[in-house]
Amino acid sequence: MKIAILGYGVVGSGAYEVLASHGYPVKRVLDIRPHDELGDVLTANYDDILKDKEIGVVAEAIGGLEPAHTFVVKALKAGKHVVSSNKHLICTYYEELHRLAIENGVTLRFTSAVGGGIPWLYNLKRSVRCDEVTKIMGIMNGTTNFILDAMITDSREFDDVLKEAQALGYAEANPSADVDGLDTARKTAISSSIAFNTIINEEDVSIFSMRTIQKCDIEYIVGRLGKTVRYLGFGINNGDSASVFVEPAILSYKAPESNVCKNFNMITLFGNSVGRLSFFGQGAGKYPTGNALAQDVIDIVSGSCELSFSPCELKVDNGSHKRQYYIRTKAHLEGEFIESAEKIGANNHIITKPMSVKQIHTLSKAILVSDSSSFFAGFEE
Amino acid sequence: MKIAILGYGVVGSGAYEVLASHGYPVKRVLDIRPHDELGDVLTANYDDILKDKEIGVVAEAIGGLEPAHTFVVKALKAGKHVVSSNKHLICTYYEELHRLAIENGVTLRFTSAVGGGIPWLYNLKRSVRCDEVTKIMGIMNGTTNFILDAMITDSREFDDVLKEAQALGYAEANPSADVDGLDTARKTAISSSIAFNTIINEEDVSIFSMRTIQKCDIEYIVGRLGKTVRYLGFGINNGDSASVFVEPAILSYKAPESNVCKNFNMITLFGNSVGRLSFFGQGAGKYPTGNALAQDVIDIVSGSCELSFSPCELKVDNGSHKRQYYIRTKAHLEGEFIESAEKIGANNHIITKPMSVKQIHTLSKAILVSDSSSFFAGFEE
Numbered sequence: 001m002k003i004a005i006l007g008y009g010v011v012g013s014g015a016y017e018v019l020a021s022h023g024y025p026v027k028r029v030l031d032i033r034p035h036d037e038l039g040d041v042l043t044a045n046y047d048d049i050l051k052d053k054e055i056g057v058v059a060e061a062i063g064g065l066e067p068a069h070t071f072v073v074k075a076l077k078a079g080k081h082v083v084s085s086n087k088h089l090i091c092t093y094y095e096e097l098h099r100l101a102i103e104n105g106v107t108l109r110f111t112s113a114v115g116g117g118i119p120w121l122y123n124l125k126r127s128v129r130c131d132e133v134t135k136i137m138g139i140m141n142g143t144t145n146f147i148l149d150a151m152i153t154d155s156r157e158f159d160d161v162l163k164e165a166q167a168l169g170y171a172e173a174n175p176s177a178d179v180d181g182l183d184t185a186r187k188t189a190i191s192s193s194i195a196f197n198t199i200i201n202e203e204d205v206s207i208f209s210m211r212t213i214q215k216c217d218i219e220y221i222v223g224r225l226g227k228t229v230r231y232l233g234f235g236i237n238n239g240d241s242a243s244v245f246v247e248p249a250i251l252s253y254k255a256p257e258s259n260v261c262k263n264f265n266m267i268t269l270f271g272n273s274v275g276r277l278s279f280f281g282q283g284a285g286k287y288p289t290g291n292a293l294a295q296d297v298i299d300i301v302s303g304s305c306e307l308s309f310s311p312c313e314l315k316v317d318n319g320s321h322k323r324q325y326y327i328r329t330k331a332h333l334e335g336e337f338i339e340s341a342e343k344i345g346a347n348n349h350i351i352t353k354p355m356s357v358k359q360i361h362t363l364s365k366a367i368l369v370s371d372s373s374s375f376f377a378g379f380e381e
Numbered sequence: 382m383k384i385a386i387l388g389y390g391v392v393g394s395g396a397y398e399v400l401a402s403h404g405y406p407v408k409r410v411l412d413i414r415p416h417d418e419l420g421d422v423l424t425a426n427y428d429d430i431l432k433d434k435e436i437g438v439v440a441e442a443i444g445g446l447e448p449a450h451t452f453v454v455k456a457l458k459a460g461k462h463v464v465s466s467n468k469h470l471i472c473t474y475y476e477e478l479h480r481l482a483i484e485n486g487v488t489l490r491f492t493s494a495v496g497g498g499i500p501w502l503y504n505l506k507r508s509v510r511c512d513e514v515t516k517i518m519g520i521m522n523g524t525t526n527f528i529l530d531a532m533i534t535d536s537r538e539f540d541d542v543l544k545e546a547q548a549l550g551y552a553e554a555n556p557s558a559d560v561d562g563l564d565t566a567r568k569t570a571i572s573s574s575i576a577f578n579t580i581i582n583e584e585d586v587s588i589f590s591m592r593t594i595q596k597c598d599i600e601y602i603v604g605r606l607g608k609t610v611r612y613l614g615f616g617i618n619n620g621d622s623a624s625v626f627v628e629p630a631i632l633s634y635k636a637p638e639s640n641v642c643k644n645f646n647m648i649t650l651f652g653n654s655v656g657r658l659s660f661f662g663q664g665a666g667k668y669p670t671g672n673a674l675a676q677d678v679i680d681i682v683s684g685s686c687e688l689s690f691s692p693c694e695l696k697v698d699n700g701s702h703k704r705q706y707y708i709r710t711k712a713h714l715e716g717e718f719i720e721s722a723e724k725i726g727a728n729n730h731i732i733t734k735p736m737s738v739k740q741i742h743t744l745s746k747a748i749l750v751s752d753s754s755s756f757f758a759g760f761e762e
Contacts, residue, residue, distance in 0.1 A: 018654050022511045095692070117655040119507070123500055129683075130403045130675050137761075198695035206699050206742045212756045217709050220730050221758070224723075225707075229758055236702050242695050243702035245738045248758035250707055255761070256661060259640045264657075273399050273668040274498040276645075278661035280637060287654040294511050302510075311476070314579035314623050318587050321617050321624035326606075326631055328598050342605075349601050357626045361587045375593045377602070377610055377629035380518075380636070 001056035001301045002027040004049040006071055008035055008042075011085050011112070012061035014290020015297070024298060027055055030071075046071055050078055057081040057300050059293055064088060076100040076108070083296040085112035085289060091186040091202050094193060109296035114187040115140060117288025118281040119295065120267045124194050131271035133195040136235045140187040142263030142283040143171045143178040144210055144231040148248075149261045152228060157215050170263055181207035181246040184233045192235030192244050195269060200235070206245040213248060221250055228258045256280075318357035323381075325352040325360050329374035331367050382437035382682045383408040385430040387452055389416055389423075392466050392493070393442035395671020396678070405679060408436055411452075427452055431459055438462040438681050440674055445469060457481040457489070464677040466493035466670055472567040472583050475574060490677035495568040496521060498669025499662040500676065501648045505575050512652035514576040517616045521568040523644030523664040524552045524559040525591055525612040529629075530642045533609060538596050551644055562588035562627040565614045573616030573625050576650060581616070587626040594629060602631055609639045637661075699738035704762075706733045706741050710755035712748050 003024060005012050008031035016038075019026050028049045029041050049055055058075040060082065062068040068089050075082050077100065084090060090097065090110045101108035111122040115138075127133060139145050143165055150161040162179070165171035177183045185205040192200045210231045221229050227250050236243040251258050256278055260266045265283030270276055282288035324339070327350040333341070337359075340351045352360070360376065367374050384405060386393050389412035397419075400407050410416070413425045430436055439456040441463065443449040449470050456463050458481065465471060471478065471491045482489035492503040496519075508514060520526050524546055531542040543560070546552035558564045566586040573581045591612045602610050608631050617624040632639050637659055641647045646664030651657055663669035705720070708731040714722070718740075721732045733741070741757065748755050 014654070018511050024511070098692075117658065119504055119658075123504070126500070126676060129679050130399050130405070131672060193692070196695050197691070197693055199692050200695075200697060204697040206738050208742070208745065208757045212754050214709070214754070214756065216725070216728060217707075217756050217758075220709065220725070221707065224730075232761065237695070238698070238701045240696075241698035241701055243699050243738055244697050245699055245742075247738075248756070249761040250758050251761050254640055254642055256637065256640050259635055259637050261635055271672070273395070273672040275663040275666075275669050276661075277498065277500075277663075280657075280659035280661065282656040282658075285656075288656050291512060291652070291654040295507060298510050310578070311479075311574070311580050312578055314577050314581075314618070315621075316581060316585040316625050317619070317622035318624050318626055320619045320622055326598075326602065328595070328601065344597070344601070347597060349605070357587050357624055357628075361589070361626075364589065373593050373595070375595065375598050375629070376589045377594075377598075377631050380613065380630040380632050 002054045003297055003301065004028040004030065004055045004058045006030045006058060006060045006068070007062035008033070008038070009061065009063070010286045011289045011293060014286035015059060015061060015293040018287065018290050018294040019297060024301060027052065050074055055080065057083060057297055059297050060084040060086055061293060062086065065092060069093060072097065073100060076104050076106060079104050079106060081107045081300045083109045083293060083300070085110070085293045087113040087186045087190060091189050094190070095199050107300055109299065111296050112289050112292035114190055115265050115267050115279065116281070116283040116285060117292050118265060118267060118279045118283065119292060120279045121191065121194060122296070123279065124191060124269055127269055127271055127274060127277070128195065128197065131273045133269050133271050134237050135270040136191050136195045136268065137232055138267030139230050139257055139260050139265050140233050140267060140283065141178055141184045141231060142265060143175065145260060145265070146170050146263040147179070148210070148230060151213070151215065151218050152222065155215060155218065158211070158213055179211045180209040184231065184246045188233030188235055188244060188246055191233070191267070192242060195235055196237050196242055198242070200242065200244055204244055208247040210248050225250065227251060228253055230257050230260065232257070318361065320356065322354040322356050324354050324379040326350070326377045326379070327352065327367065327374065329367050329371045331370040331374065333367070383435045384678055384682065385409040385411065385436045385439050387411045387439060387441045387449070388443035389414070389419070390442065390444070391667045392670045392674060395667035396440060396442060396674040399668065399671050399675040400678060405682060408433065431455055436461065438464060438678055440678050441465040441467055441470070442674060443467065446473060450474060453478065454481060457485050457487060460485050460487060462488045462681045464490045464674060464681070466491070466674045468494040468567045468571060472570050475571070476580050488681055490680065492677050493670050493673035495571055496646050496648050496660065497662070497664040497666060498673050499646060499648060499660045499664065500673060501660045502572065502575060503677070504660065505572065505650055508650055508652055508655060508658070509576065509578065512654045514650050514652050515618050516651040517572050517576045517649065518613055519648030520611050520638055520641050520646050521614050521648060521664065522559055522565045522612060523646060524556065526641060526646070527551050527644040528560070529591070529611060532594070532596065532599050533603065536596060536599065539592070539594055560592045561590040565612065565627045569614030569616055569625060569627055572614070572648070573623060576616055577618050577623055579623070581623065581625055585625055589628040591629050606631065608632060609634055611638050611641065613638070699742070701737065703735040703737050705735050705760040707731070707758045707760070708733065708748065708755065710748050710752045712751040712755065714748070
């Protein structure tokens with residue numbers, strides 16, 4: 001089965017590179033712009049894909065509603081599997097596209113539409129096969145998380161950080177879809193629809209914009225309340241109804257979401273049997289999102305993720321990886337490897353220079369002979 | 382295709398309940414102890430499973446090497462798919478079991494052998510199809526994380542917390558496999574074997590026990606170094622060799638692992654295209670691990686996770702879910718809904734009593750009329 005990719009923008013080109021570099025047969029890429037590196041693979045005529053019997057799966061990375069909707073509907077009606085990274089399309093035509101896929105006996109996948117490189121929707125769909133998901137929540141928008149993280153870490157004002165995010169390409173010239181919550185609302189609606197096996201539209205989602213947050217709010221939340229704040233989408237199954245909303249959320253510093261920094265995402269499901277299950281990673285970007293789009297394609301062309309086994313020879317050599325170590329021991333140590341040493345009571349607290357896993361493990365055996373209570377820990381950057 | 386479960390202990394009974402309650406056909410459970418609730422499903426004779434042509438998948442949850450190894454080998458040779466939650470078995474017979482599965486054209490799955498309810502190995506295997514995983518690392522043992530978290534949070538000594546963990550059933554009477562690192566080493570070897578498409582044995586893993594950690598180490602790491610500590614397994618691909626080790630690791634407070642509390646696990650891969658991808662959840666327990674075992678079984682009996690679509694009616698009603706809110710506004714607010722209010726400069730910082738999403742969103746519209754810069758955030762517990 002061969003693959004076509006619709007759109008050669010950020011995500012489409014990322015998916016193309018991921019698939020092609022791993023030997024998956026991308027026969028066509030649809031784009032109206034010239035891309036010499038694609039040679040004959042490039043076409044501006046959708047019929048070259050639609051009428052090609054070899055092409056069994058169409059990966060849509062155009063974005064927006066049209067022409068993506070028309071192309072996807074034609075592909076499904078032509079009996080081609082469809083993969084999409086387009087949250088606007090999936091959220092708007094959720095029911096129509098699923099019904100068309102069923103009617104035509106093909107698969108519809110859109111893992112990359114929510115959470116970028118994080119296989120969130122795929123794992124959520126896998127979970128609901130044998131679990132009752134009662135709640136989903138998550139940091140689903142990297143732009144707003146980057147802004148909040150910078151405001152909290154460097155005590156800066158919203159507008160100041162937004163300008164930086166725009167300069168870095170993390171935020172659009174018009175940031176409304178991110179900071180006013182529509183992007184998170186669509187992702188929350190799609191996630192809630194799968195989690196609760198229902199159909200939730202973006203209009204159903206109550207949204208608080210995070211645009212009005214100020215330094216004084218951070219000071220109050222952090223300084224007075226001893227908590228922190230992130231921008232979250234929520235879907236909660238109340239049994240007879242669902243609550244679906246997007247809000248700045250005040251969190252304990254011990255909450256996993258509190259350590260989601262920069263433009264990372266974290267999305268969580270709560271299942272009756274699995275408990276809390278969270279997925280953390282890059283919520284956007286050419287290669288992460290391209291990777292997620294490619295993964296859905298590969299599930300279809302190679303029938304999910306079944307067994308292959310052709311192991312390579314890879315010698316374990318713990319002499320090659322170096323890091324600094326902390327040593328606490330009553331033993332008296334001397335040598336080049338010591339960066340700093342401090343004696344507190346009977347104990348020497350030592351920080352080593354970078355040394356290999358093999359070196360420290362060999363050294364530790366000698367140290368443990370003179371003080372079997374000695375403790376060793378490596379510094380993980 | 383029907384299912385057999387070997388062993389009706391904690392994990393086996395959890396998997397049975399998850400599968401049976403969702404309509405998956407468990408025809409036989411093998412256990413030598415009586416379990417009246419299982420009726421005719423229970424057998425103490427493995428031949429009842431091995432010779433049953435209807436049974437296509439065998440889920441092994443006995444643990445240990447024998448008789449698990451004999452049973453699994455017989456199942457594979459009889460052309461039955463095998464799912465196992467047994468890290469000792471998988472780590473010890475990694476190559477033999479994979480080769481037998483290939484030779485007999487069946488699937489071998491063992492997601493639940495690492496990370497309990499976390500679909501880590503499944504997603505890792507899925508990732509390596511189209512990405513180069515350069516490093517894996519993780520908190521893979523809930524007992525040691527529970528101990529470290531309690532030592533840090535409540536500044537207690539190791540022995541004291543260990544006793545509590547044993548009383549709570551988080552730690553064995555003989556805790557060596559957990560605190561001396563063998564459990565994490567086996568999980569790290571299995572994860573590294575998949576990540577780097579090679580075969581790494583438990584003997585290849587360099588281990589530091591975490592048994593010798595003392596309150597004075599925590600005081601030094603937290604107080605002097607301003608960092609925290611977790612017990613991690615590492616697999617690093619150096620290109621021509623791999624570093625594989627288990628150590629207490631000193632981490633920044635901003636590291637995602639630093640907020641892994643109690644007995645939770647977090648396991649991470651670093652891929653060239655996907656970047657950092659982390660999985661967080663319950664690393665052990667009857668229902669989480671039973672759920673993960675069941676998920677592998679369902680992938681086999683229903684051919685992975687393909688499209689089904691029969692959505693239910695579930696009305697969105699944001700009037701039903703209540704929580705407290707933070708409001709910052711110049712508007713003067715009065716009413717029953719206010720729990721506390723504080724004026725700082727021109728701003729009122731208000732904490733509300735619990736109110737529904739619908740109530741606060743309605744109220745916010747009125748407040749934004751008098752002060753469009755007002756900010757709203759919900760308290761997430």
